[in-house]
Amino acid sequence: MKVGIDLDNTIINYTGVFYHAALEKGFIPVETGESKVAVKEYLCSQGQEDLWTKLQGYVYGARLELASVYKGFFSCLKMFKDNKIDYCIISHKTKKPFKGPRYDLHAQASQWIKSQLVPHIGDIEYTFCETIEEKLATIESKACDYFIDDLVMVLNHTGFPTQVSPLLFNGLIDYDGERFTEWREIEEFFKRKQ
Ligand SMILES: [Mg+2]
Missing domain, CATH: 3.40.50.1000 (HAD superfamily/HAD-like)
Structure with a gap:
């Protein structure tokens, strides 16, 4: 089998990772929810889809060690x-x-x-x-x-x-x-x- x-x-569990990376980059306010979905929804609600795409590149390309x-x-x-x-x-x-x-x-x-x-x-x-x-x-x-x-x-x-x-x-x-x-x-x- x-x-x-x-x-x-x-x-790979990304819980909290996008939140911490986005905070570090100054993309989101602290009170944003910690899930990946919450970070994505916040950025898209601000018309910042580009930042969301960049954030993904940053997490997957430079901050993967944050993930568990x-x-x-x-x-x-x-x-x-x-x-x-x-x-x-x-x-x-x-x-x-x-x-x-x-x-x-x-x-x-x-x-x-x-x-x-x-x-x-x-x-x-x-x-x-x-x-x-x-x-x-x-x-x-x-x-x-x-x-x-x-x-x-x-x-x-x-x-x-x-x-x-x-x-x-x-x-x-x-x-x-x-x-x-x-x-x-x-x-x-x-x-x-x-
Ligand atoms: Mg998958």
């Missing part, structure tokens, strides 16, 4: 290892940001994986895809049986491989299929498959 896993907002790993992820991966369940990371990530300084987003994410994941779980296979179509093709070519992602747009995409079971990691939105809000639940799900 092989499980493909998205990276951003599935393994979702609770329960390591425990779930240990269970995968113990049960010989194979896994890999497949991430839709452009090499450069859409706007602002030309950070190398792939290098930053690789560094984050090496410093935050590898010390706990050992080497992990990962692929960065420039487009959603490339991501879907990679999910297929890596022969994943399951794919975990926080975006319904990926899992419900017409190009999502039919032989792969989609699993949503997102407690905030409605979804007809399997949905999880914590990695602990994903671990339980795969334990039941053993």
Whole structure:
């Protein structure tokens, strides 16, 4: 069995990160909510969509070390290892940001994986895809049986491989299929498959 896993907002927890980075840049007032959505909504409500795009480049390109790993992820991966369940990371990530300084987003994410994941779980296979179509093709070519992602747009995409079971990691939105809000639940799900 092989499980493909998205990276951003599935393994990497950005809670508070956009808020702190935006404060640091002077883009938002302190009283803005701390979630990514609250920061985005504030900037867009001010007609500052450009700043939102720049902020994303800054976080993904220069401040990724502020981000943490979702609770329960390591425990779930240990269970995968113990049960010989194979896994890999497949991430839709452009090499450069859409706007602002030309950070190398792939290098930053690789560094984050090496410093935050590898010390706990050992080497992990990962692929960065420039487009959603490339991501879907990679999910297929890596022969994943399951794919975990926080975006319904990926899992419900017409190009999502039919032989792969989609699993949503997102407690905030409605979804007809399997949905999880914590990695602990994903671990339980795969334990039941053993
Ligand atoms: Mg994601």
